[in-house]
Amino acid sequence: MAELARDEERDLGTERLVTASADDVERAAEAALRPRRLDEFVGQHVVREQLSLVLEAATSRGAPPDHVLLSGPPGLGKTTLAMIVAAELGSSLRVTSGPAIQHAGDLAAVLSSLEEGEVLFLDEIHRLARPAEELLYVAMEDFRVDVVVGKGAGASAIPLALPPFTVVGATTRAGLLPAPLRDRFGFTGHLDYYSSSELEKVLHRSARLLDVPLAADAAAEIARRSRGTPRIANRLLRRVRDWAQVRGDGRLDLAAARAALEVYEVDPIGLDRLDRAVLDALCRRFGGGPVGLGTLAMTVGEEAETVETVAEPYLVREGYVARTPRGRVATPAAWSHLGLEPPADQPALFRA
Ligand SMILES: Nc1ncnc2c1ncn2[C@@H]1O[C@H](COP(=O)(O)OP(=O)(O)OP(=O)(O)O)[C@@H](O)[C@H]1O
Numbered sequence: 001m002a003e004l005a006r007d008e009e010r011d012l013g014t015e016r017l018v019t020a021s022a023d024d025v026e027r028a029a030e031a032a033l034r035p036r037r038l039d040e041f042v043g044q045h046v047v048r049e050q051l052s053l054v055l056e057a058a059t060s061r062g063a064p065p066d067h068v069l070l071s072g073p074p075g076l077g078k079t080t081l082a083m084i085v086a087a088e089l090g091s092s093l094r095v096t097s098g099p100a101i102q103h104a105g106d107l108a109a110v111l112s113s114l115e116e117g118e119v120l121f122l123d124e125i126h127r128l129a130r131p132a133e134e135l136l137y138v139a140m141e142d143f144r145v146d147v148v149v150g151k152g153a154g155a156s157a158i159p160l161a162l163p164p165f166t167v168v169g170a171t172t173r174a175g176l177l178p179a180p181l182r183d184r185f186g187f188t189g190h191l192d193y194y195s196s197s198e199l200e201k202v203l204h205r206s207a208r209l210l211d212v213p214l215a216a217d218a219a220a221e222i223a224r225r226s227r228g229t230p231r232i233a234n235r236l237l238r239r240v241r242d243w244a245q246v247r248g249d250g251r252l253d254l255a256a257a258r259a260a261l262e263v264y265e266v267d268p269i270g271l272d273r274l275d276r277a278v279l280d281a282l283c284r285r286f287g288g289g290p291v292g293l294g295t296l297a298m299t300v301g302e303e304a305e306t307v308e309t310v311a312e313p314y315l316v317r318e319g320y321v322a323r324t325p326r327g328r329v330a331t332p333a334a335w336s337h338l339g340l341e342p343p344a345d346q347p348a349l350f351r352a
């Protein structure tokens with residue numbers, strides 16, 4: 001169920017400008033904008049400082065660092081940081097992911113081919129199959145894999161020693177990781193949403209790399225509409241660039257940013273058409289709620305799952321919608337964003 005929702009969100013990624021997930025084409029475009037070293041990585045000061053200590057200490061000892069777990073919502077820089085870990089250590093990076101590993105044997109093959117000091121990036125580690133997970137415990141703790149030969153009663157396990165290496169695990173759902181797996185990471189970094197000023201730095205850096213002239217007020221405008229997410233900021237920047245090239249004079253100034261984002265229906269706080277349809281239905285059709293998810297979804301002509309996984313997380317996080325046991329409720333912020341007065345008989349909790 002959860003995986004279905006996630007895949008659906010990925011599919012929608014191509015159509016929706018402000019989704020935090022990315023499709024393959026976008027991932028290719030992103031590669032060019034990825035910071036390569038820790039000191040180019042914008043924001044996340046706590047994680048950056050902690051990670052730099054872990055890496056520098058390991059480098060000075062001449063041994064691989066502890067395994068690193070990176071958690072946080074999509075598009076905040078987990079993959080980027082994994083690559084940076086390898087770059088800072090001067091090691092090569094091997095990349096795989098939970099869903100790519102179907103059987104424990106697949107993981108055994110990857111592990112037994114690792115060279116000393118290599119970094120193994122395990123993306124979406126919460127989707128690793130149970131048998132593979134157990135193999136990983138032993139590999140991470142004792143640098144060993146047990147290779148099973150033969151079948152049934154005659155099967156036996158031959159222990160194979162591995163050279164020391166570092167696992168960098170990434171997950172959008174740290175809560176789904178079993179405790180024994182979580183415990184095997186010596187360092188856990190949680191990435192949080194970026195502030196507008198951090199996103200402005202990301203945007204200026206990307207504009208330099210794309211070789212487009214980005215005005216300071218335009219960067220601020222794009223940052224405000226980017227939902228705290230560098231991936232979205234970079235995506236909106238590309239759309240503003242398109243607009244400036246085709247409709248404007250090539251300069252990315254405030255007027256270009258506003259005009260472009262109006263064309264793409266991303267409003268001043270980063271809500272798109274679906275988000276606004278949800279708020280609109282909630283306030284105008286249902287008097288602010290509470291209303292059930294199914295009814296709300298039907299009103300905006302979407303699947304319940306889409307509303308729940310695509311629109312709601314940001315609306316709830318930013319305090320426009322609250323989930324209550326009796327259904328979804330619009331907060332005063334939602335009413336005022338639509339330019340409406342909340343009715344006097346709103347639930348006491350949400351009276352302004
Ligand atoms: N701190 C940062 N500074 C500059 N750019 C960043 C930063 N974090 C992320 N980005 C940009 O955002 C894009 C998305 O980041 P990344 O792919 O690392 O996210 P992720 O957390 O791995 O997402 P997902 O969960 O979907 O895999 C990158 O291409 C990079 O250009």
Ligand SMILES: [Mg+2]
Pocket residue numbers: 078079080123170
């Ligand atoms: Mg990633």
